[in-house]
Amino acid sequence: TQLLEQSPQFLSIQEGENLTVYCNSSSVFSSLQWYRQEPGEGPVLLVTVVTGGEVKKLKRLTFQFGDARKDSSLHITAAQPGDTGLYLCAPRYAGKSTFGDGTTLTVKP
Amino acid sequence: DVKVTQSSRYLVKRTGEKVFLECVQDMDHENMFWYRQDPGLGLRLIYFSYDVKMKEKGDIPEGYSVSREKKERFSLILESASTNQTSMYLCASSVAGQAAYEQYFGPGTRLTVT
Numbered sequence: 001t002q003l004l005e006q007s008p009q010f011l012s013i014q015e016g017e018n019l020t021v022y023c024n025s026s027s028v029f030s031s032l033q034w035y036r037q038e039p040g041e042g043p044v045l046l047v048t049v050v051t052g053g054e055v056k057k058l059k060r061l062t063f064q065f066g067d068a069r070k071d072s073s074l075h076i077t078a079a080q081p082g083d084t085g086l087y088l089c090a091p092r093y094a095g096k097s098t099f100g101d102g103t104t105l106t107v108k109p
Numbered sequence: 110d111v112k113v114t115q116s117s118r119y120l121v122k123r124t125g126e127k128v129f130l131e132c133v134q135d136m137d138h139e140n141m142f143w144y145r146q147d148p149g150l151g152l153r154l155i156y157f158s159y160d161v162k163m164k165e166k167g168d169i170p171e172g173y174s175v176s177r178e179k180k181e182r183f184s185l186i187l188e189s190a191s192t193n194q195t196s197m198y199l200c201a202s203s204v205a206g207q208a209a210y211e212q213y214f215g216p217g218t219r220l221t222v223t
Contacts, residue, residue: 033211040216040217041214041216041217042113042199042201042214042215042216042217043152043199043212043214044214045211045212048211088151088152090212097212099144099151099152099153100151101149101150101151102151
């Protein structure tokens with residue numbers, strides 16, 4: 001059974017601060033996606049990472065895929081209230097996606 | 110603009126009732142999924158379908174069934190609703206294939222069973 005953990009579970013910060021959230025597993029992923037879910041809506045894809053060590057940037061968001069493809073991180077620079085939401089990682093094992101429990105981020109103005 | 114719609118945003122049903130949750134996508138996607146989302150448990154896959162009239166059990170299919178008579182429509186059925194099925198239900202769709210693909214989600218149906 002794959003063990004998938006996202007941390008922290010909750011994070012509350014002030015506008016302008018930086019933060020990093022993590023997605024860790026005991027298994028090797030073939031690829032991994034990050035989604036953001038805003039209150040009252042379904043998740044929306046932010047990025048897909050495929051290669052070990054890969055780094056992708058999306059404006060103020062930086063996504064890193066671990067060298068061993070067992071973990072990933074999402075770093076947000078100068079967080080804004082619009083970044084508030086639930087961040088879900090979704091690694092793929094054996095052709096199937098699994099979703100983590102997510103990190104609930106609140107950015108206060 | 111791609112779209113996945115779900116028939117209701119909020120639904121309240123009584124224990125023992127038969128419940129239908131409908132999902133429609135307009136992207137001609139082959140794959141469709143039903144998840145439930147509960148605090149501390151993340152998104153758990155109930156059923157998915159990779160073609161019309163085809164279905165596969167996900168991680169938690171007990172107490173649920175599905176129907177896919179048309180490519181754009183995927184229905185989740187609770188044959189006899191129970192209070193432990195109170196949850197947020199999310200439908201998603203994607204293109205076919207084994208490569209990493211984006212799942213497009215609907216807004217969700219919050220079901221309360223009393």
